[in-house]
Amino acid sequence: MKRVLKLIGKIILILISIPLLYFLIALILSTITVNQKQVYSKETFVYLNTNGVHLDIIIPKEKINPSLLKDLEVNKNATYFSFGWGDENFYLNTPQWKDLTFKNAIKALFLKSSTLIHLTTYAEVHPNWIKIEVSQQQLSTLNNYIEKSFYKNAESKKVILPNKGYSYNDNFYKATGNYTCFFTCNTWVNSAFKEAKLKACLWTPFDFGLMNKYSN
Template identity: 80%
Template sequence: MKRVLKLIGKIILVLISIRLLHFLIALILTTITVNQNKEHPKETFVYLNTNGVHLDIILPKEKMEESLLKDLKYTQSDQYFSFGWGDENFYLNTLQWKDLTFKNAINALFLKSSTLIHLTKYAEVNPSWIKIELSQQQLSTLHQYLENSFYEDTESKKVILPNKGYAYNDDFYKATGNYTCFFTCNTWVNSAFKKANLKACLWTPFDFGLMDKYSD
């Protein structure tokens, strides 16, 4: 029994050490900025937002391409579209932090899991959003990134999950890609910025890294 407890203790210590190492590496890579000195025409804009846990990219409807708007559920008053991406089980079964279970957390972080796009619509700009100016080409790259993140059925249509939103102004759509501890909801947004040659973290699973870079 003593040997078993000792073995369990070693396993727990190794797991804690791996988690701490992952956290420290993530912090270091978060502080490293890419595309910092790249100049680009300021022809248009998008917004960046966090709910305190994960990031969203927000596009004004008037600046969205028809191919991205296609199949999305929205009303006449919806003028700003907020895109988030994440683990399907986590999104649907962890509405609040009190709903978080050990199993859900482990599955989301360490197992490749199916994902969803979380689309929230707004009638006006929220003062907490950070406005980011960019070129038309960079906006087109973001559009393409967002489009590629939507799963499409055999008829090339985006797939909505009926009646699964948290409130009256949001919906979930099936997404491409897998969620892991190496590619999280915030990594997804950071990767979008990197692809568009916008200032971004070298790599980050956190929301504060990208927010801090645009809060100067």
């Protein structure tokens, strides 16, 4: 009986230790900055935003590649395009944090799952957005990174999910890649910044890791 209890105790300890270790490593790697020294000229800009948990990259319409704009169903008055990437089930079944269930959270974090691009459009800049100055080359890299994240069908067209948006100004599109606890919605944005040689975290699954790099 003692052996059984000891074994159960070890299993419980391991189950507790794994998420704690994950968060500890994530916090440490989030504080390490890559591309700290910016050698590119500041010729244009994009924006970074978070809803408190989930990061988005926001690009003015006139700075978006025509190939990225192609097939996007948006309001003609839209002037700012906000791109996010994430778990399909989580996006569609958790429109607000009050809708979050334990089952959906576990599935998103620990099961390799299909993904969506969440596109939200705005008519004007919001005060909570962080403006980030970039070069034309860095802007081009961000455009290409986002475009590659859209799944395209046999006709090379982006695939929208009809009537699945939360409001009049947003839509979901099928995306490439899988969501895991090692590559989250925020890792996607951080990876975009790393690829564009912008200041970024070594790795982060959180929104605050990257936000802190640009909040000062």
